Amino acid sequence: MQTEIIKAYNEAVYDTDRDRAMEVIHAALKQGVTPEEIVFDVVIPAMESMMQAISEDFDANLAQHFMAAQIASQVTEEMIAQFKTPPESLGTIVIGTSVGDMHTLGKRIVSGCLRSMMIDVVDLGVNIKPEDFVDKAVEIDSPVIAISSMMMHTATSENGCQRVREILKERGLEDKIKIVVGGAPYRWDNELYKTVGADAWADNGITAGEVIKKIVMEAKS
Amino acid sequence: MITGMDRLVAAINGEKSDRIPVFCNLLDQGAAELGISSLEEYYSNGEHVAEAQLKMREKFGHDNVWSLFYVGKEAELLGCEKIVFSKSGPPNVEDYVIKSYDDIVNLEIPDDIYSHPGFEENLKCLNILKREVGGKQPICAYLTAGITLPAILMGMDKWLELLLMGPTDIRDLLIEKCSDFFQKEIAAFRKAGADVLVYSQPFGSTDILPMRLIKELTLPSMKRDLEPGGMDGMVYYCGSSPFINVIDMMIEKFGFGVFYLSPKDDIAEAKKIINGRALTCGVINDIKLVSWSREEIRAEVKRMLDAGMPGGKFLFGTLVMPYDIPEKNIRAMLEAAYEYGSY
Numbered sequence: 001m002q003t004e005i006i007k008a009y010n011e012a013v014y015d016t017d018r019d020r021a022m023e024v025i026h027a028a029l030k031q032g033v034t035p036e037e038i039v040f041d042v043v044i045p046a047m048e049s050m051m052q053a054i055s056e057d058f059d060a061n062l063a064q065h066f067m068a069a070q071i072a073s074q075v076t077e078e079m080i081a082q083f084k085t086p087p088e089s090l091g092t093i094v095i096g097t098s099v100g101d102m103h104t105l106g107k108r109i110v111s112g113c114l115r116s117m118m119i120d121v122v123d124l125g126v127n128i129k130p131e132d133f134v135d136k137a138v139e140i141d142s143p144v145i146a147i148s149s150m151m152m153h154t155a156t157s158e159n160g161c162q163r164v165r166e167i168l169k170e171r172g173l174e175d176k177i178k179i180v181v182g183g184a185p186y187r188w189d190n191e192l193y194k195t196v197g198a199d200a201w202a203d204n205g206i207t208a209g210e211v212i213k214k215i216v217m218e219a220k221s
Numbered sequence: 222m223i224t225g226m227d228r229l230v231a232a233i234n235g236e237k238s239d240r241i242p243v244f245c246n247l248l249d250q251g252a253a254e255l256g257i258s259s260l261e262e263y264y265s266n267g268e269h270v271a272e273a274q275l276k277m278r279e280k281f282g283h284d285n286v287w288s289l290f291y292v293g294k295e296a297e298l299l300g301c302e303k304i305v306f307s308k309s310g311p312p313n314v315e316d317y318v319i320k321s322y323d324d325i326v327n328l329e330i331p332d333d334i335y336s337h338p339g340f341e342e343n344l345k346c347l348n349i350l351k352r353e354v355g356g357k358q359p360i361c362a363y364l365t366a367g368i369t370l371p372a373i374l375m376g377m378d379k380w381l382e383l384l385l386m387g388p389t390d391i392r393d394l395l396i397e398k399c400s401d402f403f404q405k406e407i408a409a410f411r412k413a414g415a416d417v418l419v420y421s422q423p424f425g426s427t428d429i430l431p432m433r434l435i436k437e438l439t440l441p442s443m444k445r446d447l448e449p450g451g452m453d454g455m456v457y458y459c460g461s462s463p464f465i466n467v468i469d470m471m472i473e474k475f476g477f478g479v480f481y482l483s484p485k486d487d488i489a490e491a492k493k494i495i496n497g498r499a500l501t502c503g504v505i506n507d508i509k510l511v512s513w514s515r516e517e518i519r520a521e522v523k524r525m526l527d528a529g530m531p532g533g534k535f536l537f538g539t540l541v542m543p544y545d546i547p548e549k550n551i552r553a554m555l556e557a558a559y560e561y562g563s564y
Contacts, residue, residue: 016431018386062429066381100307102315105378127305152508152543153310184461188484188508195512 002041005033010046014060016067018074025075035079039087043072043079043116051210065206066105069112076116089120091216093144094137096124098160103150106183109205110146110212117209119216130163137177143219144212146180147198155185156196165197178215182208225284225358229417233478233500235533241526241562244361244502244538245283245555247274248291249311254280261306264290267345274346275353281555286354288347288415289363296373298331298339299402309544319375322383322391328374330401334409344413351414362415364407366422367400368442374399384438396438400445407450418454419481420446425471426462426483435467440474447475456481456502461540468494481538488528492535502536503529505554510546515553522557530562537562 005028012021025038033042050068054060080087093114095107104126111121122140124132133145145164149155156162161181168174181198182205193201200215202208223239231238251273252263263269267290274286293304293314303316319325331337335344350360365373371380383392407418423429424439447455456479457464457471463483468491471477478499482491484506492501503525510518522537529535537558542551 016385016434059427061427061431063381063385063431063434066378067385070382070386100305100310100313102305102313102376104376105381108378151310151313152511152545153307156545157307157309185508188461188506189512191512192508 002033002037005042006046006049009042010049013046013050013068013071014064016063018067018071021071022075025079035082036084036087039076039079039116039118043075044118047072047113047116047206047209051206054204054206055210060204060206062105062204065109065204069109069116069205069209072116073112076118087118090118090213091220092120092122092140092142093146093212093216094122094124094133094140094142095146095148096128096133097126098147098149098154099127099129099157100159101149101151101154101183102126103148103183106148106150106205106208107146110148110182110208113206113209114212117213119213130159130167133164134167134171134173134177138171138173142177144178144180144215146182146208146212149181149183149185151183152185155181155183155192161196161198176219180208180212180215225278226356228284229359229536232534232536235497237533237564240559240564241530242284242359242536243555243558243562244285244359244536245281245551246285246287246361246539246541247277247281247551248287248289248541249309249544250542251277258308259306260308260312264306264312265342267342267347268349270342271346271349271353274350278354278358281551282559283555285359285361285417286350287361287363288343288350288410288413289361290343290346292363292365292373292421294339294343295365295370295402295406298334298337298406299328299374301374311541314373317375317379319371319379319395322388325391325395325398328395328398330398330405332405334402334405335412337409340409343410347410347413347415355414359417360415361417361419362407362410363419363421364403364410366420366424366443367403367446368396368424368439369422370399370402371395372423396442397445400442403446404449411450411454416454417456417479419456419458420477421458421460423460423462425457425467426459426464427466428459428462428464432466440470443475452476452478455479459483461485465491465494472498479536484540488525492529492532495534497532497534500534500536501529502538504538504540507539507542507546510550510554511543513550515549518550518553519557522554523561526558526561 178199228242305315457477458481463485481502488503
C-alpha cells in the first residue's frame, strides 16, 4: 500500500498539483495510515526519491522543485500536529541570501525540503550581512550556513560567502560550521563555490536539501 | 563600410556578409567606460547610457547597442520606488510593487508609456542611439513577457505560489494587466526607434514550467502580448533557460524570426529544428568568461561557431555580461568570434 501511496503522491507532485497530492495523503489517513507513517514512510521517501531522480538527470523543472518542497513541508506540518509525541529534530541550520541579493525562491525551496526531512531552518531573510550569518549559526549551534545568491556579483562579493569564510576562520569555527551555497551563478560555473570559499554547493533547491542533510547527519554523529 | 545592421539583415536573409553578426551585451560596464563610479549615478541619465553604449561598440566593434538600463526599470514604470544599487553588478528590485492580492486589483497600467515620466531617460537614450547609429547598428530593447513580469513585481516565489496554487481569477487578472503593460511598452520602444525587441520569456522554457502549463498558461498570455503589435523585430529569449523543445511550437504559433538560445542549448540541434525558418543565436556561457583563459575562450567560441555556422542564418551572442569579466577576456571572445565567424 505504501508504495502505491508514494507513487500517487509523487505523480501529483510531479504534475505540480497540490490539491491532488493532499487528496492522496488524506485518503491514506482515512485508510488507517498514521500521521507518523505519512511523514516517515511517504513524504521523506518521496522527497528522497525525487532527490535521487534529479541527481540522475531526471528532467525536473523549477515549478516541480517549488511544488515538491511546498507540498512536502505543508504535509509534514499538518501531520506533525497530529503526532502522538513530537518528532525529534535532526538539527537546525541557518539560511539567507547574500548582501545585495533580494531573490527568495531558492532558499524557500531548500527550507521546505529540509523541514519535510525533520531539519529545522532559521531563515534570516534577504540581504544578510556575513557576521549575521555566523552569529546566528553560533547562537543556535547550526552545523550549516546556507547562502543563496542569484547574481554573479552577489555570489562573488567580498561581503558575501568569502567574508563568511574569513569570519569562520578568524573565530576558529571552520570545523564546526560548513558553508553551502546555491543559485544561478554556481550552475554556470561549477567550480565557483571553491572560489568563494564554500564547502559545498547544489545545483537546485531539492539537491541542496540532500547536501545539507548529509552535513547535518555527519555533525550529529 | 559594412555595418552591424548589414550583417544582421544578411544573416536573417540567409546571405553572407563579411562575417556573422556578433552581439555583445555590455550594460553595467558603461559606467566605468565613462569614469562614473556609481551605477546609480550612471543609470540616472539616459545620455550616460547612450554615450557608453556608443563608446563600447566603437571600442570592441560588436554589432549591437542596448537601450536597456536594468531589468528593474520596468518595475519602476509600475510604481517600484526602491532599487538596490551595487558597485559591481546589476541593480536589483528591493521593494516589490505587489505585496498583497489587493495590490493586484489596484495595480494601474499607465496608458501611454512613451510620455510617462519614468520612460524619459530611456527615451533620451533611444533618441541619441537612433540619431547616431540608427539603421547602421541594431538598437536592442528588452521587454519582459506578461506572464514573466509578475516575478519582478512580487518576487519569483510569490509569483510561482499564485501561478500554481493561488486563486485563478487573481492570477489571470495579473497576467492580463502585465500583458497590457507589455503591449504599451513595446509600442513605446518601437516608436522610439528600437529595432531588435528581445522578448524575455523564462516561463516559455520547460526548465521553469512543465509543458502542460506552458500550453495552458504561457501560450495564451503570449498571444495576448504579441498579437496587437505583430512580430516585427521580435526575438525569443528565455533568460538563460534552455528552450530547444519549444522552438517548433513558437515558430508555428507565433512566427518568431530569431531564437536567442541558452548557453545550455545544443546549437546544432536547435538549428536542425529551426531548419532555416528563423535566425539562430548561439549564446556563450559568459560567467565562465570571468575565469577562462584566452585559449579556453577561443576554443569555446570555435566550438560554437563550428556548430552554428553551417547553413548560415546564425548569430553569435552573450547573455548579460558580468561586470567581473576582465576586458582582455571580452576582447579574446570578440576577436575569436570575428576570426572564426568570417566568411
